[in-house]
Amino acid sequence: MNPKLLEILVCPVCKGPLEWKKSAHELVCRACRLAYPIRDDIPVMLPEDARPLEPDEIHGKS
Numbered sequence: 001m002n003p004k005l006l007e008i009l010v011c012p013v014c015k016g017p018l019e020w021k022k023s024a025h026e027l028v029c030r031a032c033r034l035a036y037p038i039r040d041d042i043p044v045m046l047p048e049d050a051r052p053l054e055p056d057e058i059h060g061k062s
Contacts, residue, residue, distance in 0.1 A: 001038065011036075012045050033058055 001020050009018055011029035018027040018036070026035040027043055034050040035057070036043055 001041070001043075005043075009043060009045070013047055028053065028057070030058060 001022070006018070006020055006027075009027065010016060011018055011032055011034070013032045013034065014029065016029055016031045018029055020026075021028055021035070024035070025038045027038065027045075028035045030053075033053045034047065035053055036045055036050045038044070
């Protein structure tokens with residue numbers, strides 16, 4: 001993931017910051033409780049493609 005790209009990307013739902021989960025290939029918005037996939041090094045920033053976070057992920061335990 002390009003660090004410059006990560007600086008400008010925001011959650012498409014709330015416009016909040018995203019956290020890069022390298023091991024999961026996802027960008028996470030804790031406020032919306034969504035994880036956006038990264039496919040072929042391209043973030044898929046579509047809310048319908050995001051997965052809901054599990055309760056333990058919301059609190060930063062994963």
